[in-house]
Amino acid sequence: MAKKTSDVEKAVTIRRLQGYPSFAEFLASDRDRSTVVFRRFDRLSARNLLHLQSELCELEAQQDALDDQDRNGSTENKQFARNWEEARKHSTGSQKERVELALKIREKLKEYKEAILLDTTLLSLQPPSDRVWDALRHKFHNISPGDLKGWPTLGGASIAILEDQDDLVSLKPPAEQDRLTSFVRDRFGFIFSKATASDDTRYFPEHRITVFVTILSTVVAAMLLVGAIVNLYVVKSQKWRLGLIAIYTALFATTVALLTSARRAEVFAATAAYSAVLVVFVSGNLGN
Known part of the structure; x- marks a missing residue:
């Protein structure tokens, strides 16, 4: 997704006629299609x-x-x-x-x-995110560091087509809508961005964020499980073990609830399975 305008994977190198041709090409050039936004009326x-x-x-x-x-x-x-x-x-x-x-x-x-x-x-369908909306408006009004006022790409009554965010609809929302992906996209999108050859727009492909979040989620899940097992193996006191199980279970539930889009029933099920693994580890004398 674009840091300033959209999620275009490849910069546009051919300069189209300003108006419908140029703006249509901009919308179509977004590989992730996050900028395919229109009014609902x-x-x-x-x-x-x-x-x-x-x-x-x-x-x-x-x-x-x-x-x-x-x-x-x-x-x-x-x-x-x-x-x-x-x-x-x-x-x-x-x-x-x-x-x-x-x-x-x-x-x-x-x-x-x-x-x-x-x-x-x-x-x-969902409206565009604040990032995409702001990006589209910058592109539509041809705003650049050298021209902060800009000028609309389309004329007539169409100059206001992007002004009401609540009246817009994104035909293809981002592939991942979980909280962790949204957090990485909003806070650290600049890490994945790259400049284009045609203007000051910066882009980053959505699939890079998906890969990064997948790796991060895998590492966090492994750390929560392996870390808990190692701690339970080292600690011999039954009281401390029960305390560690409670702490790790609460940490796991919080992580699943905050970093994923899991529903409450799914959070309960995942937490129950996680705590069951830890209880079996302790009760089966595997830590001795």
């Missing part, structure tokens, strides 16, 4: 759903009114209310209105539910 989406909802309410009211008429109408109309094929075959006069209304409701319901599902999908 929450306000417009909500308004569109409200419009569709109101249209369906009107159609529903029309349907109910026709049902009331048929309830007090002829036997033929009542029969049509029970047999769809017959209603379609005799779709003339007032019955034609009923069939057309039913088909219109079907089409509008499909449009409404598709919009609901699309919005559900968008709302399940």
